[in-house]
Amino acid sequence: MRPKVKSYKQPSKLSEYPSTPAFESGHLVSKNAGWRTFKPVVDAEKCVGCLRCYLVCPDGVVARTKDNKVEIEYDFCKGCGICAHECKVEAITMVKEADEDEI
């Protein structure tokens, strides 16, 4: 079945585009994270805001926060772990979905 496209309002100028490459920009569609086994969890204390994870996420689901850190849009994250692998300060940990309450 073809996924439903999110409603999206085109920004009028470049500065209005959100700082996330896919989700908030309206390119992603309905939730696709249902089969994920591990999820990335960002330690905001360790994160230095380099945005490397933002650049390497193949699904564009890492978003920049106002304080120049990052957060994951879990509805669309597939749990591939690339962000955690590429974070040079080990601020991202891949956590088994069932163990989420233990951290």
Ligand code: SF4
């Ligand atoms: S790669 Fe690591 S340090 Fe850099 S923004 Fe992402 S979580 Fe923060």
Ligand code: SF4
């Ligand atoms: S686990 Fe994969 S899909 Fe999820 S935020 Fe990290 S790089 Fe993106």
